[in-house]
Amino acid sequence: MDYLAAFAISGSGMTVEKMRLDVTAMNLANVNSSRGADGTMFQPLRVVSGVRTDPRFEAAMAAWGVQLGGAQVQQLVPTDAPPRMVLEPGHPDADSRGFVSYPGINPVAEMTNLITAVRTYEANVVALNAAKTMAQRALDIGGGGR
Amino acid sequence: MSIDAVGFIPSATAQAIESKLPGSAVGTGTGTGAAPASGFGDWLASEIAQVNDKIQSADKKVQDLALGKASNLHDVMIALEDTKLSFQLMVQIRSRVLEAYQDILRMQV
Numbered sequence: 001m002d003y004l005a006a007f008a009i010s011g012s013g014m015t016v017e018k019m020r021l022d023v024t025a026m027n028l029a030n031v032n033s034s035r036g037a038d039g040t041m042f043q044p045l046r047v048v049s050g051v052r053t054d055p056r057f058e059a060a061m062a063a064w065g066v067q068l069g070g071a072q073v074q075q076l077v078p079t080d081a082p083p084r085m086v087l088e089p090g091h092p093d094a095d096s097r098g099f100v101s102y103p104g105i106n107p108v109a110e111m112t113n114l115i116t117a118v119r120t121y122e123a124n125v126v127a128l129n130a131a132k133t134m135a136q137r138a139l140d141i142g143g144g145g146r
Numbered sequence: 147m148s149i150d151a152v153g154f155i156p157s158a159t160a161q162a163i164e165s166k167l168p169g170s171a172v173g174t175g176t177g178t179g180a181a182p183a184s185g186f187g188d189w190l191a192s193e194i195a196q197v198n199d200k201i202q203s204a205d206k207k208v209q210d211l212a213l214g215k216a217s218n219l220h221d222v223m224i225a226l227e228d229t230k231l232s233f234q235l236m237v238q239i240r241s242r243v244l245e246a247y248q249d250i251l252r253m254q255v
Contacts, residue, residue, distance in 0.1 A: 132227055
């Protein structure tokens with residue numbers, strides 16, 4: 001069923017963007033986290049996504065020699081951003097010179113990620129609605145002259 | 147089952163349609179070996195049963211969402227839309243069948 005393939009593809013895109021938003025929210029939430037429960041510093045994460053071949057779509061595209069499908073999260077990689085050093089003598093996590101290391105998170109870049117994720121999610125919803133509208137127009141064939 | 151009178155359906159298409167219907171004489175046997183009496187009615191019943199299964203699984207997903215077990219919202223919405231389209235298709239088939247039935251009822255004897 002190829003309209004179901006369109007649904008599955010848009011849905012996988014939404015899943016990826018949702019993951020991107022979750023990870024960005026996690027990064028933003030930990031801007032001021034000096035250490036985790038295990039004592040190590042939080043390292044900002046980044047979502048790496050890639051194409052996922054969908055068996056339902058492969059059959060339709062095989063005639064053109066292409067393999068297409070939805071998207072999927074390939075991996076969650078910690079960025080190698082250097083820690084942000086803040087002079088806070090007396091802080092329990094301060095080093096011998098009085099500096100506390102916070103995760104190297106760039107709030108501006110994270111906000112940009114956030115906006116991109118939301119807009120891409122919206123684009124996936126629009127694509128899905130277009131597929132749905134197309135299927136509904138097909139069901140209108142021969143019915144009541146609309 | 148012969149559709150010779152309806153000339154605009156290519157015979158290859160007609161054969162393909164007939165071979166999909168269980169219990170049709172032309173069908174080369176899909177392996178299930180349905181009873182000869184079964185036909186369009188049984189096929190329609192199985193399709194309706196599939197739509198019913200879809201409705202029930204969508205219902206289950208909404209229940210999971212309400213219970214906080216769903217992993218994401220869009221999967222539930224996509225399942226609902228999918229179910230809605232299947233149901234609309236079923237309603238369209240029903241109205242076409244009823245139209246044909248009423249056309250036959252109106253026939254002059």
